Amino acid sequence: MELSVKEIIEATGGTLLCGSERLKVTGACVDSRKAEKGDIFVPLIGERVDAHRFIKAVLEGGTECSFTSSREAYEEVKDLGKTVILVEDTLKALQDMASYYRSHFQLPIIGITGSVGKTTTKEMVAAALETKLRVLKTEGNMNSQIGLSLMMLKLTKEHQAAVIEMGMSEKGEMSKLAVIARPEIAVMTNIGVSHIGQLGSQENIREEKLHITDTFSEEKGKLFLNGDDELLSQVKLSKGKSIFYGISEECRLKATDIETIGEETHFTFHYPGGTERIVLSVLGYHNVLNALAALGIALEFGISPAEAKQGLYHYRPIAMRGQIYEKNGWKVIDDTYNASPDSMKSSIQMLLEHREFSRRFAVLADVLELGEISYECHYEVGMFIAKIKAEDRKVDEIITVGCEAKAIGKAVLENAPSIRVHSFDTNGQAIAYLKENLKAGDGCIVKGSRGMHTDEIVRALI
Secondary structure (H helix, E strand, C coil), X not given: CCEEHHHHHHHHCCEEEECCCCCEECEEECCHHHCCCCEEECCCECXXXXXXXXXXXXXXXXXXXXXXXXXXXXXXXXCCCCXXXXXXXXXXXXXXHHHHHHCCCCCCEEEEECCCCHHHHHHHXXXXXXXXXXXXXXXXXXXXXXXHHHHHCCCCCCCCEEEEECCCCCCCHHHHHHHHHCCCEEEECCCCCCCHHHHCCHHHHHHHHHHHXXXXXXXXXXXXXXXXXXXXXXXXXXXXXXXXXXXXXXXXXXXXXXXEECCEEEEEEEECCEEEEEEECXXXXXXXXXXXXXXXXXXXXXXXXXXXXXXXXXXXXXXXXXXXXXXXXXXXXXXXXXXXXXXXXXXXXXXXCCCCCCCEEEEEXXXXXXXXXXXXXXXXXXXXXXXXXXXXXXXXXXXXXXXXXXXXXXXXXXXXXXXXXXXXXXXXXXXXXXXXXXXXXXXXXXXXXXXXXXXXHHHHHC
């Protein structure tokens, strides 16, 4: 769809400084290097860079239209014969434009949120729906106030549903995202401690994430909740309907008879209409939960489990989220996209489910942004590892990277001294140790916050 400059002005409350109201815009761009002729350029003001300084270069490069919140920036381009719209806040203008654009579509939007597993759940839901529908899904990490807005502007009349990842890191953010996307179905994967430094408690995180339901109607709104998560199992909606999934007996959508066979996970899916045996090409209990959400949402669209499971079977992990590489006879599981204490535990479980490994190495780097509870959270991860009591499977070595992650090693040494622990300050030190000690038949998983750049370790080993 096209939007006229007149429509954009009405949606944003902007003022036309120069140019034509009749100009048509076919997209929005926040990166001056990628702006194209049909785009409206949105110069955002960041912590380090104010993109208003690029407006002139963008318009001289062929783009016909730009927002501005700076009259000084306008003075530099007023004689170029291009269209410039003055707004008070360029980010809010982008959001208002995206919300207006979204209002032209009646298609159902599924919003995905949670502390861990948003991206994988989004991919699985889309895979299940794509067996019957044309689906728009969030690209990359476009789940923020900026990214979500840009994703809304990618909707076309050909789409029959959209699966949109919605991430938040501060109070009030989810409400803004909900107004932009207006989901009528949503998934909450879990409540962890990501961003607890900003929000103060897990209860506050839950309260903030529940704003994903702000635009729910009494009749259509449906929230799929991980019933195995203690904080989510207590949720009662004021409008819409709660649907719980998990392995708990109380869950409406339930998995039983979970087993690992080779590189696959098999389980039985129980739903109000019957049961279906499901096979996933990925390992991990967390992926069973993600699949349950996808199967449940598929049912809402009239897609049977027998049909939806075909899409789920062909799901493969995307970059840095559980991809497996092999070199010199050892295997490296790249789970480095980001980390939280809960996702680290899931990574350990995934490592254990690879029965073929002769030895298992876990490389765990700092989890950032945990504030005052950082030591406690890292130590808890170590306790989780120390308490594993599988006869045929165990973690043989823990390699920590960074100051905070040393607490993981400390907990392991104090509670499971048979597990070898090595703590390093840098990725380079960890790489040198691993290259010297990994052997054919070994398996190694790498996990850490994005700011720790643990993908460097994976690249060095493969």
